[in-house]
Amino acid sequence: MMTEDHRVIEFRHVSFRLANGRELLRDLNFEIHRGETLVLLGRSGSGKTTTLKLINRLHEPTSGDVLVNGESTRQSDVIRLRRSVGYAIQDVGLFPHFTVARNIGIVPQIENWPPDRVQKRVEELLQLVGLEPQLATRYPRELSGGQRQRVGVARALAADPPILLMDEPFGALDPITRAELQREFLSLQKRLRKTIAFVTHDLHEALVLANRVALMEDGRLVTILAPDEFLKSKEPLVAKYLDAFGTQLDHRGQS
Amino acid sequence: MNVWHFMFQNHIEVVDLTLEHLWLVGISILFAVAIGIPLGILITRRPVLSKPVLGAANIIQTVPSLALFGFLLPAPWIGERADRLAILALTLYSLLPVIRNTYTGIRNVDPAVVEAGRGLGLTDRQLLLKVQLPLALGVIIAGVRVATVISVGLATIAAAIGAGGLGEYIFRGLAMVNNQVILAGAIPAALLAILADVSLGWLEKRLSPG
Numbered sequence: 001m002m003t004e005d006h007r008v009i010e011f012r013h014v015s016f017r018l019a020n021g022r023e024l025l026r027d028l029n030f031e032i033h034r035g036e037t038l039v040l041l042g043r044s045g046s047g048k049t050t051t052l053k054l055i056n057r058l059h060e061p062t063s064g065d066v067l068v069n070g071e072s073t074r075q076s077d078v079i080r081l082r083r084s085v086g087y088a089i090q091d092v093g094l095f096p097h098f099t100v101a102r103n104i105g106i107v108p109q110i111e112n113w114p115p116d117r118v119q120k121r122v123e124e125l126l127q128l129v130g131l132e133p134q135l136a137t138r139y140p141r142e143l144s145g146g147q148r149q150r151v152g153v154a155r156a157l158a159a160d161p162p163i164l165l166m167d168e169p170f171g172a173l174d175p176i177t178r179a180e181l182q183r184e185f186l187s188l189q190k191r192l193r194k195t196i197a198f199v200t201h202d203l204h205e206a207l208v209l210a211n212r213v214a215l216m217e218d219g220r221l222v223t224i225l226a227p228d229e230f231l232k233s234k235e236p237l238v239a240k241y242l243d244a245f246g247t248q249l250d251h252r253g254q255s
Numbered sequence: 256m257n258v259w260h261f262m263f264q265n266h267i268e269v270v271d272l273t274l275e276h277l278w279l280v281g282i283s284i285l286f287a288v289a290i291g292i293p294l295g296i297l298i299t300r301r302p303v304l305s306k307p308v309l310g311a312a313n314i315i316q317t318v319p320s321l322a323l324f325g326f327l328l329p330a331p332w333i334g335e336r337a338d339r340l341a342i343l344a345l346t347l348y349s350l351l352p353v354i355r356n357t358y359t360g361i362r363n364v365d366p367a368v369v370e371a372g373r374g375l376g377l378t379d380r381q382l383l384l385k386v387q388l389p390l391a392l393g394v395i396i397a398g399v400r401v402a403t404v405i406s407v408g409l410a411t412i413a414a415a416i417g418a419g420g421l422g423e424y425i426f427r428g429l430a431m432v433n434n435q436v437i438l439a440g441a442i443p444a445a446l447l448a449i450l451a452d453v454s455l456g457w458l459e460k461r462l463s464p465g
Contacts, residue, residue, distance in 0.1 A: 056374055082376030093371030097389050106385075107375055155375070165374075 006033040007070075008163060008195040009055055014064035016050060016219075024050050025219045027064070035193040038224075039206040041241075042216035048199040051216070052165050055197060056085045068163070083107055086156030086164040086194075090171050093152060094140040100126075100151050101136040107159040125154040130184060146177040153185075157192075164196045170205065182208055203245040207231070215241070258438040265439070273443050276420035279338065279413060280406045280447075283345035287402055291350050292395065295357025296383065305358065312351035320344065320409050324416045341413035341420075348409055349402035356398025360391030393463030400455035407448040411440065421447075 009032040016025040025047045032038045040048040053059045054066050057073045065072045073081060094103050102109075104125050105118040113121070126133055129150040140148055149169060156164055170178045182205060189196065200206055206213045207227040215222040215230075215237060222237050230238060262269050298305040318326070323344050333339045364387050372382045388395075414422025424440025427433075 053374075058370065058374055079376050079378055082374060087371065087374035089367065089371055089374070093367050093374075095368060095372070095386060096365075106377075110377060110381055 007031040008034050008068070009197065010067040010070075011051075011054075012065045012067065014054060014061045014066055016047075016054065016059060017062045023219060025054075028221050030214060030221060030224055032195055032197060034195055036211045037189060037196040037198055037209055038212050038214055039198045039200060039210035040214050040216060041200060041203065041206040043201055046216040047219040048201075048216050049167055050219075052167055052197055052199050055163075055165055056082045056087060083111065083159060084161050084163065086158075086161040087167075088152045088156040088164070088169045089167040090169065094148060094155070096140055098139075099136065100131075100138050100140070100143070103140065103151055104154045104158055106155065111159060121158060122154075125157060128157070128188070129154045144177075145173050146181065149173060149177075149181060162195060164194045166196065166198045168199055168201070171200070178205075185209060203241050258435045258442070261435045262439050262442075269439065269443060272419065272421050272423055272440070273447070276407070276410055276422075276444065276447065279341050279345060279410045279418065279420050280403065280451075283342050283349055283406055283410075284399065284403050286342070286346040287349035287353050288399060290346070291353030291398075292357050294350075295354045295395075296361065296388075298354070298358055299361045299387075300379075309351075309355060309358070312354050315347045316351045320348070320412045321415060323347070324412070328416070337413070337416050337418040340416060341410065341418035345406050345410060345413070349406055352398040352401040352405070353395075354398075356401075357391065357395050360394030360398075361387045363394070364390045393459050396455060396459040396462055400452060400459060403451045403455060404448050407444060407451060411444055 011028045011030050014025060014028040015023065017023050028051065030038075040051055042048045050059060054061055055068065055073070057066075057076075057078050060074065065074065067073070068076065068081065068085070095106070098106070101119070101122045104122045108118045108121055122136060123133060126136060131147060131150050131154070135143070135147065140151065143151065149172075152169060153166075156166070170181050173181065186209065198209060200209075207230065210227055212224050212226050213230050214224045215235075217237055223233070223235050225233055225238075231242065233239075294308060298308050315323075324340060327340050327343055328334050330340075330343075333343050361383075368386065368390070369382065372386045377385065410420050411422035411425050413420055414426050421440040421444045425437050425444075428436030428438075428440065
């Protein structure tokens with residue numbers, strides 16, 4: 001019974017087709033536990049992002065059910081659902097006509113928090129993601145890629161949602177900034193204990209951030225493994241990944 | 256007698272006709288905006304309507320202006336007064352640029368930004384008012400600008416049905432075979448068009464994000 005309670009997100013025989021009949025996801029079954037970071041790993045077109053969008057109902061399953069806190073997303077109020085699930089995507093998702101402060105404060109604002117409380121929350125979040133308070137009045141185009149990404153994460157965290165969806169949030173960054181943000185992600189997650197679904201195509205990122213790695217290929221879930229199991233797995237596709245990233249991993253191991 | 260001399264001598268009439276011209280154009284653009292922007296928004300929400308609506312606006316645009324004035328003449332209430340007729344015709348001509356720019360402006364907002372908004376839990380209304388419209392505003396104003404400049408030119412033809420405006424001079428000059436009189440209508444009309452273009456261009460730039 002205990003484990004039942006820990007399932008925050010659950011996929012039950014979920015398939016998803018486009019209107020034109022193309023099948024993007026086939027019979028997905030997995031769950032994400034409370035406080036866990038599940039990384040969806042796979043190449044472009046493997047269905048990772050589609051899987052993520054099923055959780056906040058940007059897509060609806062063609063068959064099967066996605067349960068969030070035990071309730072099927074089909075039944076839930078979609079606006080409520082989305083506001084209880086933080087969503088961070090590659091930096092293009094910031095509102096270009098809003099200042100940093102308005103970008104971060106958008107969800108509290110539409111949830112009708114009083115303005116002074118929104119402002120306090122924005123200040124708190126800027127500090128939490130390691131941004132200078134004076135950046136609040138800047139526009140996204142005036143920020144560096146790394147800063148924009150932090151704003152994106154801060155925006156997703158604004159209304160303190162228990163669940164966080166992150167779609168290649170560090171994808172467009174240079175390797176040094178990327179490593180820096182990955183480190184901060186880990187320390188942040190240690191404090192906040194959110195339930196996180198994180199999409200990446202970078203094996204190294206997956207192994208660093210994940211409690212468990214879900215490997216996807218052609219719309220199917222190949223396997224879910226903890227990082228140390230992943231490195232030892234005999235699964236052919238896993239071997240292929242380890243091979244492709246092999247030199248890079250060794251390299252990082254030495255540094 | 257040169258054109259400046261003529262305009263100076265008749266400056267009261269020139270100002271009157273210019274104001275009349277401005278009024279015809281101004282009211283028509285107001286109507287076109289009041290109808291065109293909501294219609295443009297509607298067809299981004301109901302994509303099946305986009306083809307018929309844009310198609311209809313397109314067809315109106317291809318009707319020659321003199322013919323359109325003639326077509327509308329038998330319309331009840333509208334046909335009773337020349338200025339009503341002129342305003343209706345100018346409004347119809349102004350619709351296409353306004354509808355089309357509203358539609359494309361909203362459609363061209365970065366889909367990643369729209370999806371992020373959806374994912375954060377903005378309602379459709381909030382998405383429209385807080386994200387899509389502000390980001391499309393520059394393009395929408397550009398449509399109003401095109402409509403206004405076209406209307407300033409077209410409104411000269413309204414004089415043919417007796418609606419007044421600077422076209423009075425142009426038609427009078429044509430009848431008298433007097434270039435000075437034609438220019439006395441054409442020059443202020445051209446200046447109005449340039450003024451509208453520059454001021455709305457400035458507004459467009461101010462309101463465009465980024």
